[in-house]
Each structure stands twice: as C-alpha cells, then as structure tokens.
Amino acid sequence: MTFDVCFVRLMLFLLPSLFGVNAEHLRAENVHLLPADQHHVVMNYGMRVLPRDCHEMLLSSSGHARDGVYLIRPGDSAIVVYCAMREGGWTIVQHITVNSSVSFDRAWADYKHGFGYVTGDHWLGNEYLHQLSAGPARYKLGVKLVDRDAVTKTGEYDPFLVEDESSAYRLRLGLFQGTAGDALMQHTEHYLHDNQKFTTKDRDNDNYFQNCAKLEFQGVAGGGWWYDACAGANLNRRNVIYWQKDCNKERLCKYAWMMVKPSETVKPVHCSDCKKDEL
Incomplete structure (x- = not known):
C-alpha cells in the first residue's frame, strides 16, 4: 500500500475531529463516558465498519492512527474508548x-457499565472488559x-x-x-x-x-x-x-x-x- 493511499484512509476517519463534524447523535452504549461537548473528539466517527479494539484500529490505519478517543465494537454494540496508539494500540x-x-x-452497576470519562480517570466497565477479553483472539x-x-x-x-x-x-x-x-x-x-x-x-x-x-x-x-x-x-x-x-x-x-x-x-x-x- 502506497503512502498516498495510507494517508487518504487515515484522513477518512480523522475528518470528523479535524473539522468538527456534529457528533451530537453519537451512538455508543457507554456514551456517558464522554462529555456531550466532547463527542466531536471521536477520531473515527462515521466509520462504517468499526474495529473490535484499538489495536485493530491501528492496523486498519496502517499504523498512522493517533492517540485519542475512538469507537470500537467488542460485542454487539459500539462503545467509546481511549486508545494508546503510540504505545502499540492498547485499549485503555x-x-x-x-x-x-x-x-x-x-x-x-457502575462498575458493570463504567464511570468517569475516557479522556481522564475512569473505569471502562466490567461488561466491556469481558467482551474485549473473551475473544475470538487471546x-x-x-x-x-x-x-x-x-x-x-x-x-x-x-x-x-x-x-x-x-x-x-x-x-x-x-x-x-x-x-x-x-x-x-x-x-x-x-x-x-x-x-x-x-x-x-x-x-x-x-x-x-x-x-x-x-x-x-x-x-x-x-x-x-x-x-x-x-x-x-x-x-x-x-x-x-x-x-x-x-x-x-x-x-x-x-x-x-x-x-x-x-x-x-x-x-x-x-x-x-x-x-x-x-x-
């Protein structure tokens, strides 16, 4: 894959955060972990097929994804998470x-569904820890x-x-x-x-x-x-x-x-x- 193609793919999922696309109707099961006035910071808002975790997001961007908030789908529903991309695509x-x-x-109930904000101190939620760790990958x-x-x-x-x-x-x-x-x-x-x-x-x-x-x-x-x-x-x-x-x-x-x-x-x-x- 050429650099130009990689750059285009990267821009496709960075555009919402770069240009302030209105993400008022952000669809995420744990949307309470992101303040309403920060919905626009989601890096891959509008991505048609969501990655299962941050590492998959990093791979799909050919390694160009930046640290930040992303939508992933470890189970049946999308959730917001913070991704440590520079450290190799860890899901915080x-x-x-x-x-x-x-x-x-x-x-x-709070520990099950998560609390705090993914951009700061938080617990993502035991249910999502289960979904992430249950596979299919180890x-x-x-x-x-x-x-x-x-x-x-x-x-x-x-x-x-x-x-x-x-x-x-x-x-x-x-x-x-x-x-x-x-x-x-x-x-x-x-x-x-x-x-x-x-x-x-x-x-x-x-x-x-x-x-x-x-x-x-x-x-x-x-x-x-x-x-x-x-x-x-x-x-x-x-x-x-x-x-x-x-x-x-x-x-x-x-x-x-x-x-x-x-x-x-x-x-x-x-x-x-x-x-x-x-x-």
Missing part, C-alpha cells in the same frame, strides 16, 4: 490519578504505574480473561513479565487475585469476613476490585494507588493505567485452579 480500560476527583467507591492485560518521581514501571499478564456477569466477572491471568512486580499473583501475605470474583460495596464476593470494598484508609473506601482477603494490589483506591512495593503508602504513585491488547503469541497458560481450555 482504567485510569486513576491519586486523589482523583472521580470517586471509585461505586456500586456493582488478549493480554497491561499495567502502567508512574510514581511521584516520574519513574514508570510496566507489566503484562498474558493471557488475560474476565468472565461474564454470571461468574461475577471472575479474573483469569496468565504469565507475567515486566519491570513492575507481579502484584496480582504473588504477595508476601499470599493474596492471590487470579481466579477471584469482582467485589463492590453492594456485592461481596471476596474471601474476607468483611467486605473489602468497604474498608477505608484515611476515610476513603477501597473501591471495586478482584479482592482475595483483601489485596496484594488495588488500582481503584484513589488515595493510595497500591501495587505492592511499586506503589504504596510509603512510595506514592501519581498515576496508574490498565489496558488490554491482543496477544502477539499464544503462551502457555499459568493460572491457579483453571484448565488450559478455559482461557
């Missing part, structure tokens, strides 16, 4: 800033942490799966690699987040005698998460982003992201209490 599913104005102390989960000294650490779990609501959005994780610690599958106190169901303040699915999502630190509740009894990691506690030794009360982190992307290769499954054909 969570972003938090320490002491964020967005509350993560939410009920089951997906991996990326974590990005930035501390107050601007030191960035990353990690990846491959493969990654969030089961459906009937299974309480149970988390399934594969092999880990990265510069951050493996806080979801290894911990000095043996907290194991792999294979845990999701818990919110109104739906207790954890292994503690109290509801982990309700436990407070400095007056801030833990928020929804795949708790054990309780946590070796929790990226939804907005006053202390927690990731074992990388982010904690003594080593404050300023930002955290969770993101998903198709696996480049199929790796051996390594998860507790699950069979190979379950991932």
Whole structure:
C-alpha cells in the first residue's frame, strides 16, 4: 500500500475531529463516558465498519492512527474508548490519578457499565472488559504505574480473561513479565487475585469476613476490585494507588493505567485452579 493511499484512509476517519463534524447523535452504549461537548473528539466517527479494539484500529490505519478517543465494537454494540496508539494500540480500560476527583467507591452497576470519562480517570466497565477479553483472539492485560518521581514501571499478564456477569466477572491471568512486580499473583501475605470474583460495596464476593470494598484508609473506601482477603494490589483506591512495593503508602504513585491488547503469541497458560481450555 502506497503512502498516498495510507494517508487518504487515515484522513477518512480523522475528518470528523479535524473539522468538527456534529457528533451530537453519537451512538455508543457507554456514551456517558464522554462529555456531550466532547463527542466531536471521536477520531473515527462515521466509520462504517468499526474495529473490535484499538489495536485493530491501528492496523486498519496502517499504523498512522493517533492517540485519542475512538469507537470500537467488542460485542454487539459500539462503545467509546481511549486508545494508546503510540504505545502499540492498547485499549485503555482504567485510569486513576491519586486523589482523583472521580470517586471509585461505586456500586456493582457502575462498575458493570463504567464511570468517569475516557479522556481522564475512569473505569471502562466490567461488561466491556469481558467482551474485549473473551475473544475470538487471546488478549493480554497491561499495567502502567508512574510514581511521584516520574519513574514508570510496566507489566503484562498474558493471557488475560474476565468472565461474564454470571461468574461475577471472575479474573483469569496468565504469565507475567515486566519491570513492575507481579502484584496480582504473588504477595508476601499470599493474596492471590487470579481466579477471584469482582467485589463492590453492594456485592461481596471476596474471601474476607468483611467486605473489602468497604474498608477505608484515611476515610476513603477501597473501591471495586478482584479482592482475595483483601489485596496484594488495588488500582481503584484513589488515595493510595497500591501495587505492592511499586506503589504504596510509603512510595506514592501519581498515576496508574490498565489496558488490554491482543496477544502477539499464544503462551502457555499459568493460572491457579483453571484448565488450559478455559482461557
């Protein structure tokens, strides 16, 4: 494909944002995650066949797509997401800033459908995490942490799966690699987040005698998460982003992201209490 053809294809889905096309009737199941006055920032508004995820969008643009808000269709309906194109086409599913104005102390329904704004601090929604990770391709989960000294650490779990609501959005994780610690599958106190169901303040699915999502630190509740009894990691506690030794009360982190992307290769499954054909 020549450069001219690539440029034309890129412009076709960038035109709405460049020229302010009225996207007042933006059709997205999670349109509440984008302020009404920002509907025009959707980079591929009007695209006839939507990509399944950000990585597919990047490939369809021959690598020219920019970071920003896109429409994707991981299931039956379109949703808005933020795409980290410069980092390889990751679909952002969570972003938090320490002491964020967005509350993560939410009920089951909010965590199911998402809250916040995709252009800032947000949770995309457990239902969309399920749709994205359920295939047909195998997906991996990326974590990005930035501390107050601007030191960035990353990690990846491959493969990654969030089961459906009937299974309480149970988390399934594969092999880990990265510069951050493996806080979801290894911990000095043996907290194991792999294979845990999701818990919110109104739906207790954890292994503690109290509801982990309700436990407070400095007056801030833990928020929804795949708790054990309780946590070796929790990226939804907005006053202390927690990731074992990388982010904690003594080593404050300023930002955290969770993101998903198709696996480049199929790796051996390594998860507790699950069979190979379950991932």
